[in-house]
Amino acid sequence: KQEVTQIPAALSVPEGENLVLNCSFTDSAIYNLQWFRQDPGKGLTSLLLIQSSQREQTSGRLNASLDKSSGRSTLYIAASQPGDSATYLCAVLLPVKTSYDKVIFGPGTSLSVIP
């Protein structure tokens, strides 16, 4: 069964630092991987979606990479700001004909950017 893990569970950095969040999955048979942020008590906001055939996606200060063969994705945040403080979740989307879960989320990384 597909499992998704995220390291670290929590991270605190000073403002301006560049940082990397990690997401690992056990089965490389995924269609896509999506990164979200979740603010306390709020819903999920989509950040980046990487197709299985792609290696990376960029949006502003965010860059996400995908290495299917090793079961890893990283989210790179450049020049972090206090407004980046949130929980970051990765989710893998599985092929339609699999017999197990369609979408599996990682447990998240709680990021705190200190002014």
Add this chain to the structure above:
Amino acid sequence: EAQVTQNPRYLITVTGKKLTVTCSQNMNHEYMSWYRQDPGLGLRQIYYSMNVEVTDKGDVPEGYKVSRKEKRNFPLILESPSPNQTSLYFCASSFQGVATFLNEQFFGPGTRLTVL
């Protein structure tokens, strides 16, 4: 504005009293899904729907029902709620579903349910 809406946002109920949480999207998405989020367990998929009248179980479907009679609506039904269904629930939708580059999932604001 393109969005996923859920109602109610907050609900406190008692064991055994049937309830429905509504979900609606205005983006003409085929794929819709329900998740629950619990501390220490993260987000888990309850049910999903690839299109009208097509639904399937996710990771934790026990105790829940869904229906997809219209493309825009995907209600979550708890026939006999129990305290272990106390959770934060999210509805999501995406274009078509897996296998297209447009299948980014959009989430509703969440429904916090407490079952006493």
